[in-house]
Amino acid sequence: PHFTVFPFLSLLLIPDVYVSELGKCQRLHLLYFFCKIQLDKTISRVSQFSRPRISKLVRIQRRRRWRGLVEMEVEKEGEIDLLPIDLLAHIFTLITCFKDLAQASSVSRKWRQGVKESLARRDKLSFSGWKMDDDSTTRVVCLAFSLKELDISRSRWGCQITDQGLYQLATAKCISNLSSISLWGSTGITDRGVIQLISRATSLQHLNIGGTFITDTSLFAVADSCQELKTIVLWGCRHVTEEGLLVLVNKCRKLESINVWGLRVPLDCFVGLLTISPALQIRPKGMVNVERISMWPVF
Template identity: 65%
Template sequence: MVVVVVDADHEAEIDRLHVDLLSNVFLLITSFTDLAQASSVCKGWREGARRSLARRERLSLGGWNMDDESTARIVGYAHNLKDLDISRSCWGCQITDEGLHKISLAKCIRNLTSISLWGMTGITDDGVIQLVSRASSLEHLNIGGTFITDESLFAIANCCPRLKAIVLWSCRHVTESGLIALVNNCNKLESINVWGMRIPAECFSGILAIRPALRIKPQGNYVGNVSA
């Protein structure tokens, strides 16, 4: 084990770095893990990390054991955020409807263009509806691997007019009614991932009749493996 001892003089030198300079440097850090470690060095670095969060446009919480409170707090700092990934594939993320409710109150919510909630089995229609009702700029949404129903899709159809792509991977409680609502209301919709859904093939023929240019993935095989 390597133990680093920082003497008082060295620590004082670190504290003299201007917080705006630190913020600019920390903005270059792409790993949230590294940013969190930097913020623990001293008070000045913590403030620099907080300010860099406020300027970030993309945030992925991979590698951290996040809960509702900590996730909402971090998103609350990220005033300019446009891309938020809190999916289950990010190890340890345990978010529920309560967390989505709190995130929906963040300053950045109306600027978000991309949200991934993939595999988050702790959320329901209640949390998703609250979130998307305020995410009016949303263009890309991944809610695959969740237990949402048509109620979430109805809310998305009504609140997200700019939606271009949605992943509904294995959302087996969604029916034809939800998909039709999306296609009819989201005029900019370009792509839907329907892998593993319990939707009859004739439904997709009807959807394509409404929106011929829509890309339905996986193409030509609505129960097969989706390609990357």
């Protein structure tokens, strides 16, 4: 079977500070491990689509032979586990696939610790495109102590975050330091979960909560807790009313942009928002005729 190692070649680009601690042989051993991960996937695909004339026994023998070759190279000197945890953590930060991180953490206790430390160093996490639930999302986020940007948008069927997940996320140490949160399309959440999470995110500057069923109650919580808020996306939040928007803009004095596409509010509401904050950008562009509104008297 043919397998590709190019996605993992970046693992060999290790900073000079580690060169003295990591020999060429050890770097190759580390690469062999990730080749093995890719090899297992490739062998599985080849086995599924092999021609009928190849017997099952032959496929099993080939699979064992290829796995044996890789394992023999990895275990040849058995020094891969001697890498310092700090170096392992740096290498694991280059991996964006959560499945690969999970497999790496199962190698040994030292590698599991390296994966944990790599998560603690990350400042961005995106679960967009992954099938995540409340528990798995919480486990990862709770390990990311330095996290600044969190994206748990729902972009794949089967990915469902609920209020229980937001309750659990609110207990993570990094929540108070987050500057950006995206909950776009998370239809399983309500005001109860959003309030619990937002009340802890006091440093929030960017919030995307579009495509959800929140109401003015969530906006009141945002207005009370997020004084540093600069942008907010309320795309398609049809249960938000004029009252919630006015309170939000009135209390969040640093708000620069607001996306109100799909909201069921009258044009007069946008006039009131611009009266409170003339520099506010109401998106999408064209929803409000700024030139016309600027001529209206302000009392």
